[in-house]
Amino acid sequence: MKLSAVAEKMRPSSTLSISSEANKKIAEGMDIINFSAGEPDFDTPTNIKEAAKAAIDNNFTHYTPYEGIEELRQAVADDLKRECGLDYSADQIVISNGSKHALKNAFTAILDPGDEVIVPAPYWNSYIDIINMTYGVPVIVNTKMGNGFRVKIPELEAALTDKTKALIINSPNNPSGMMYSEEELREIADFAVKNNIYVVSDELYKKLVYSKKLKHTSIASLGSEIYDRTIVVDGLSKSYAMTGWRVGYTASNREIAKAIANIQSNSTSNINSIAQAAALEALTGDQTEVENMIKAFEHRRDYIAQRISDIPLLSSLLPKGAFYLFVNVSRLYGGTVRGVEIKSSKDVAETLMGFYNVAVVSSEAFGYPDYIRISYATSMRDVVEGSNRIERYVKENF
Numbered sequence: 001m002k003l004s005a006v007a008e009k010m011r012p013s014s015t016l017s018i019s020s021e022a023n024k025k026i027a028e029g030m031d032i033i034n035f036s037a038g039e040p041d042f043d044t045p046t047n048i049k050e051a052a053k054a055a056i057d058n059n060f061t062h063y064t065p066y067e068g069i070e071e072l073r074q075a076v077a078d079d080l081k082r083e084c085g086l087d088y089s090a091d092q093i094v095i096s097n098g099s100k101h102a103l104k105n106a107f108t109a110i111l112d113p114g115d116e117v118i119v120p121a122p123y124w125n126s127y128i129d130i131i132n133m134t135y136g137v138p139v140i141v142n143t144k145m146g147n148g149f150r151v152k153i154p155e156l157e158a159a160l161t162d163k164t165k166a167l168i169i170n171s172p173n174n175p176s177g178m179m180y181s182e183e184e185l186r187e188i189a190d191f192a193v194k195n196n197i198y199v200v201s202d203e204l205y206k207k208l209v210y211s212k213k214l215k216h217t218s219i220a221s222l223g224s225e226i227y228d229r230t231i232v233v234d235g236l237s238k239s240y241a242m243t244g245w246r247v248g249y250t251a252s253n254r255e256i257a258k259a260i261a262n263i264q265s266n267s268t269s270n271i272n273s274i275a276q277a278a279a280l281e282a283l284t285g286d287q288t289e290v291e292n293m294i295k296a297f298e299h300r301r302d303y304i305a306q307r308i309s310d311i312p313l314l315s316s317l318l319p320k321g322a323f324y325l326f327v328n329v330s331r332l333y334g335g336t337v338r339g340v341e342i343k344s345s346k347d348v349a350e351t352l353m354g355f356y357n358v359a360v361v362s363s364e365a366f367g368y369p370d371y372i373r374i375s376y377a378t379s380m381r382d383v384v385e386g387s388n389r390i391e392r393y394v395k396e397n398f
């Protein structure tokens with residue numbers, strides 16, 4: 001029997017696969033530096049865990065409204081106001097099982113089969129599969145390193161067809177760490193309004209910005225027309241070290257929010273009630289541990305960016321946000337590592353793992369050639385040791 005066309009197109013998430021392979025080897029006792037998945041090494045802050053324990057003790061263990069409890073949706077709306085100046089009310093927020101689920105809800109709500117979604121590359125790997133899963137057609141637009149991996153309007157115009165339904169924007173970006181300026185977002189907003197398309201704005205890393213001078217801007221905050229056609233997607237996994245709790249959300253106009261809530265009511269119902277209690281504490285409770293994590297990420301970014309830029313033949317831009325360093329490895333091509341000829345970033349990633357025990361993700365996974373992605377959401381010990389190994393890899397072989 002044949003599987004569905006959607007199932008046949010589906011690939012396993014490369015970031016998760018590489019990371020679970022690395023973690024399996026670590027569990028077997030191998031000394032692997034895992035720079036693959038973007039997962040904070042920090043434990044979930046204590047106040048959040050206590051709130052979850054209290055929820056269990058208070059028997060907060062039944063169904064909740066499928067769109068999420070009112071207090072949590074209000075806390076999300078307050079956070080969006082505080083961080084981005086956005087005006088949403090609780091009925092415009094739907095709490096989902098992580099931001100992947102939020103993306104799937106969003107695309108299910110707006111795409112008809114065959115509708116095209118413009119995806120600037122390098123992109124986070126799961127966008128493509130989620131768009132495919134919701135019967136859309138991803139249209140990939142390659143950005144240029146010279147433009148800081150930020151998509152330009154003529155590139156968007158070249159990708160536009162009469163089937164274009166939406167555009168995905170991700171700032172701060174996974175995997176490049178780049179951010180759009182307010183001015184650039186205004187141009188993108190004008191493009192979306194003029195061409196009557198939706199914007200799905202993935203703002204998962206908005207709290208992980210590493211310069212006092214930089215400020216995250218949400219495209220939805222740039223006027224009523226763009227506000228109305230944007231679905232903001234976010235979650236608590238990265239900023240609150242809550243990857244396992246699976247809490248994400250969408251913020252949108254009421255019509256879309258209602259459609260998303262209906263979709264969710266018939267698919268997963270509410271997300272886990274305990275995770276909702278934890279998320280409420282995360283957003284409304286003490287933020288000290290979160291602020292400390294952000295400082296630690298910044299310190300690691302500064303360290304690893306310097307170390308990698310000191311290695312001959314490697315180059316990267318300084319990431320402005322998120323926790324990834326995107327490193328150009330194309331000057332290694334033509335060399336060999338223990339008999340393996342290096343012709344692509346995949347070869348670099350495989351030989352780094354195979355011979356130096358460092359797990360990274362090659363940029364092919366992100367729809368872009370010639371780079372590897374290093375996640376520095378790992379301990380400082382691993383950041384230092386991983387930098388040493390990458391340095392040895394280059395010096396010993398090229």
Ligand code: GLU
Pocket residue numbers: 013015016036037038039124126174
């Ligand atoms: N989003 C993280 C990453 O890019 C975690 C793994 C995943 O969900 O892709 O590594």
